Amino acid sequence: MPRSLVTALIGALSAVALLAAPAGAQEKPIRIGVLYDLSGPFAAAGSVPGSIGTQIAIDLVNEKGGVLGKHKIETVSADSQSKADVAINEAERLLNQEKVDILLGVFSSAHAVPLAAKVDAQKKIFWITIAVASAVLKDKNLQYTFRGQVHSDQYGEASPAFIAENAKSKLGMDPKDVKVAIIYEDGPYGTGIATSNEAAVKKQGLQLVFKEGYSASAADLSALVTKLRRARPDVILHTGYNPDITLFLRQAREGGLRWKALIGHGAGYAQIDKLRETFGDDVDYLYNVDPVAAQLLDPKTLEPGMGDLIKVMVERYRAKTGAKEVPPHASMGFNQTWILLDKVLPIAIQKYGGWDADAIRKAALEVDIPEGGTIQGYGVKFAPPGDPMSGQNLRSSPVVMQYVKGETFVAWPSKIKTIDPVLPLPAGHPYASR
Helix, strand or coil: CCHHHHHHHHHHHHHHHHHHCCCCHHHCCEEEEEEECCCCHHHHHHHHHHHHHHHHHHHHHHHCCCECCCECEEEEEEECCCCHHHHHHHHHHHHHHCCCCEEEECCCHHHHHHHHHHHHHCCCEEEECCCCCHHHCCCCCCCCEEECCCCHHHHHHHHHHHHHHHHHHHHCCCHHHCEEEEEEECCHHHHHHHHHHHHHHHHCCCEEEEEEEECCCCCCCHHHHHHHHHHCCCEEEEECCHHHHHHHHHHHHHCCCCECEEEEECHHHHCHHHHHHHHHHHHCCCEEEECCCHHHCCHHHCCCCHHHHHHHHHHHHHHHHCCCCCCHHHHHHHHHHHHHHHHHHHHHHHHHCCCCHHHHHHHHHHCCECCCCCCCCCCECECCCCCCCCCEECCCCCEEEEEECCEEEEEECHHHCCCCCCCCCCCCCCCECC
C-alpha cells in the first residue's frame, strides 16, 4: 500500500476515534450528588434555602466555564424527605448508581451522623454544607468527610457567653443570678447543642434551673411549658426545627410562660420569615445563634471581592424565591459549596491530577483561608487526621443575631455587632416577664 494512502487512512481513523471518544480530561464534567431535604419538616426549617444557596454557587462556577474555566459541574439532586433512611438510600444511589464524584449537602445532623460513617468507609468525599452536630466528626477520625460549617459545640458556647457578657449592663444582674433553662429536640442536632449549652452555662457562672429534651415530632409540648413555668427561667436556650418551635411558642403563650430572652440555635430559628407568617410581631426580639447571613456583614471587613459575591448571591436568591429575607442557611449552602468549587477543586486538579477522593482530600487539607476570606467572615483550615475533630473547619464561628421589626441584626460578638441588643424583652411584649 502506498505510504501516502497509509498516512491518509491513519488520519481518517484518528479523526473517527476522536469523534467517538469521550471528551478529554480537560473537558470532563465533575459529577456532584446534591442531597437536601426538599420535602418534609426539615425543608421549611432551612434545608430548601441551603439547597438554593448551593445551586447559586454551582451556577456561578458553570457560567464561567466550570472549575478552572473548563470542568463544568454536573449535578444529580436527591430529596432526603426529612427521613434518615431515605437520606441513606439516596446517598447510596448517588454514589453507587449515579457514580457521582462527590456527595454534597445534608441539612439534618440526624442524617449526617450515619451518612458520614458510611460514605467515609467507601472512601468517597462527603462535603457537608449545613448539618452542625459535633458528633458527626468528633473522635471519628474520618478521612474523606469535610465540613466548612460551624459545629454544635460552638453554637452551644455562644449563647451563654452572650448572656454572661450582657447580664449586668442589660439585666442588672450578676451572671450567677441569671436563671437559664435549656430545651431541645432530642436528635443529634439538639442534643449536641444542649450538651454544649450546659457546659457553657456552668463555665460562664450562670444558674441552670431546667434542662429537658423532647421529640421534634411531638404533638403536644404543654407539659414542657408547665415545667418551665415552675422553673421560672430568665433566659431560655432552645434548639429545634420549625414545626416544634411553632408548637412551643403557641403553647407558651397559651400557658402564660414568660421570659427575659429566648435564644434559638439555627434550624427553625433561622427561618424567621416562617415564624413571622405565624406569629407576626410576636417574634420581634427573638435571638438566633448561627453562622452569619452574609448580607449582614460589612464588606469592608472581608477580603476584596467577597462583598460583590455576597451581592450576587442575595440578588439571585431573592429573584428565585421572591423572599425579602435571605436566611443564614442560604449563605451556608453557598459558602461551603463555593469553598469546594473555588478553592479545593482547583488545587486537586492542578496539584494532584484530578478530583478522585484522595486528590480532593489532600487539596482540602492544604486550603488555608484567613479570617475575612469567605462570605461568612470566617476563614478555613480543616483539622487533619488524628485531630479529635478531623475534617472540621477549625476557623468557623457563629454569631448571635436579633430580629427587630422585620430586620436581622448582629448582636454578638461585640466587635462586629450592628445593634445594641434589646434585653430584656420590652414591656408589653406578649412573652415579656411581668
